[in-house]
Amino acid sequence: MFQTKIEPRVSETDGVGHINNTTIPIWFEAGRxxxxxxxxxxxSFNNWKMIILKMNVEYVSQIFxxxxxxxxxxxxxxxxxxLELYEEIHQDNILCAKGNVTYVNYNIKLQKSEPIPDEIKRELENHYYTEC
Structure with a gap:
């Protein structure tokens, strides 16, 4: 598992006092x-490999x-x-949002997907999700 701490900003807070729903996908991306x-x-964006194919977000509890x-x-x-990732956002040890995202390893210059290298797969395997 990868863990990222985020300090919510005033600009991310909406008119009813909680973090705006549009902020959550951005925070999930920061976790990647x-x-x-x-x-x-x-x-380098000239060598960028990760192209997003699909994502979903489920809002579970308010974030402040x-x-x-x-x-x-x-x-x-x-x-x-x-690869598919599973993500969660917690505040005060409460699950507030969860989601899934799928990326493809993509060669921008050749305009096609490429196999994920074995050494990257091995590192990713250290972060597998296991349901409780």
């Missing part, structure tokens, strides 16, 4: 930075400004050229 680094160590949140990211499935 270590995975992005595996595929593109220099973070003034309290840190934890973003947890697990690997759910590794295919030949794609």
């Amino acid at each position: 930075n270590e995975i992005f680094k595996l595929f593109t160590p220099d973070h 400004f003034g309290k840190t949140v934890d973003v947890y990211t697990w690997v759910k499935r590794i295919g030949t050229s794609s």
Whole structure:
């Protein structure tokens, strides 16, 4: 599992006092930075490999400004050229949002997907999601 701490900003708070729903996918993406680094160590967009295919978000509980949140990211499935992640956001040890996202390892220059290298697969396997 990868864990990322985020300090909510005032600008992410909506008119009813909780973090706006549009912010949650951005926080989930922030939780994927270590995975992005595996595929593109220099973070160069000229060599970028991770192309999002699909994502969903389920809002479970409200999130509020003034309290840190934890973003947890697990690997759910590794295919030949794609991977699926499972993600959760917690505040005060309460599950607030969860979701899944699917990425493909993509060669921008050749405009086609490529197999995920074995060394990346081995590292990703260290972060598999196991249901409680």
